[in-house]
Amino acid sequence: MPNVVSAADASGVDQASIDKKNAEYWDELCGSALAKKLGIEDSSPASLARFDDWYLEYYPYLETFVPFRSMSGKKVLEVGLGYGTLSQKIAESGADFSGLDIAAGPVHMVNHRLTQSGLRGRAVQGSMLQCPFPENSFDYVIAIGCFHHTGNLQRSLEEARRVLKPGGRATVMVYYSYSYRRWVRQPDETFRHFASDKLGMKPLTKLTSESERAQYDKSIKDGRGAPETAFTSASEMKRLTRQWSSCKVHRRNIGKEWIFKTWDRNTACRLVGPIAGLDIYCHLVK
Numbered sequence: 001m002p003n004v005v006s007a008a009d010a011s012g013v014d015q016a017s018i019d020k021k022n023a024e025y026w027d028e029l030c031g032s033a034l035a036k037k038l039g040i041e042d043s044s045p046a047s048l049a050r051f052d053d054w055y056l057e058y059y060p061y062l063e064t065f066v067p068f069r070s071m072s073g074k075k076v077l078e079v080g081l082g083y084g085t086l087s088q089k090i091a092e093s094g095a096d097f098s099g100l101d102i103a104a105g106p107v108h109m110v111n112h113r114l115t116q117s118g119l120r121g122r123a124v125q126g127s128m129l130q131c132p133f134p135e136n137s138f139d140y141v142i143a144i145g146c147f148h149h150t151g152n153l154q155r156s157l158e159e160a161r162r163v164l165k166p167g168g169r170a171t172v173m174v175y176y177s178y179s180y181r182r183w184v185r186q187p188d189e190t191f192r193h194f195a196s197d198k199l200g201m202k203p204l205t206k207l208t209s210e211s212e213r214a215q216y217d218k219s220i221k222d223g224r225g226a227p228e229t230a231f232t233s234a235s236e237m238k239r240l241t242r243q244w245s246s247c248k249v250h251r252r253n254i255g256k257e258w259i260f261k262t263w264d265r266n267t268a269c270r271l272v273g274p275i276a277g278l279d280i281y282c283h284l285v286k
Contacts, residue, residue, distance in 0.1 A: 018151035019102060019127055021227035025219065026103035030145070031055070031083035033220050043112055052085045061252050061269070062086070065171050065281045066142055071095040074139035077163060079128050079156075080146025081106035084113045087123065090142065097121030098138070100128060102150075131159040138163050141170040145279075148174040148230040149217075154240050161244060161286055170284040175216060176251055177231040180276040184258060186212060197233050216278075237282050246285035251277040 029035075031051065038054060040047045056062065066086060072094030078087055081101040087110045091097040098121060099110045110123040126132045128143070129152055141164055147156040153174065160170050176182075177197070182190040213225025232240075234249040241247040254260050254268040254277060269277070 015129065015151055018228050019129075022149060022151075023102050023104070025224070025227050026101065026149075027105040028219055028221060029083050029105050029109055030080075030217065031085075033218065035083065036220060043109065043116075045116060048084075048088070048113065051083060052088065055083075055085045056089075058265075059253070060266075061281075062144070065173075065250070065283070066090075066144075067140070067169070067171075068093045071140060075137060075165075076140045076142065077133065077138045079131075079141065079143040079160070080149075081110045081123060082145075084110040086142065086144060087121075088113045088117065088119070091117075091119035091121045095121075095140075098133070099123030100126055100131065100133075102127050128156045128159055131163055133163045135162045136165045139165055139168050141168070141172075143170070144173045145175075147172055148232065149226050149228050151228045153230050153232065157240055157284075158243075160284075164286045166286060168286045170282075170286075172282045172284060173279050174232050174237070174282070175229065176276075176278060176280045177233040177236070178276065179251075179278045180258070180272065181215065181255065181278060182231065183276070185215065193231070193233075197235060232280065234280060237280060241282070241284055244284050244286060246283070248283040250281045250283075251275065251279070252281055253278040 034054065035051055038050060040051055068089055071090060074095050076090050076095040077098045077100060078090060079100045081087055081099050087097065087099050091114055099107065101107050101123065104125055107123045107125045114121050124132065129150055141160045143160065147153050150156050164170060177193050178190060208229050210225050213229045214223065216229060217226040237249055238247050252269065252273045254265065254273050256265065260268045
């Protein structure tokens, strides 16, 4: 079993408990901090467009990894909905859209967006670990920043493969084990992870700390980090997806922190992102 650093693996917390905590935590939409920063206080078309414009400009590579132009007429499942930016863009592409989130808040937001814009599709509440769709249902599965929070990354990937049609494609983003942030802020744990991954040592898993989880996701209500966060390497993702016919991995994303505070973000993303970025984007083919 690859050494995916997971709170569930380390503590033995049962999945039902993780699911309950995730449903409560993510009811506050991922992106709420950005909305607050932008002064967005409603979900009108103008406000959501302002949010989406900022989001897509900040993550310009999303249009490279999420094949919007190929989705017209295709059945697409997005898992982990947040503020609904990608959901709306997928639906606007002409896809037959379905959304899935463990929390009620994101589901409500996406269904509001779809209705408000007159777009086809529907989001439902549920766990990806027991994905409520039949096998061979979708042409695409999109999961940006979701599977590493579920408590079982491998099961999430297996369910994504199950619901895809033969030859179907998935885009999955997870947090990178060996990003510059982890080497700087958690050097000992990162080295142990690296050693077990690269040198074949016995995995030395550790409960990810509240402070580390909050470096990636933080509630605007109380500053808590996500209940569950896993960090994964490119080689681990390839081992976890051995049953898929293809797995291509790309590293991306640099935050405005450390020495990068003074860097142009686009330059940092271009030069450092492919080596030690915060995120891994995986292109998977069933």
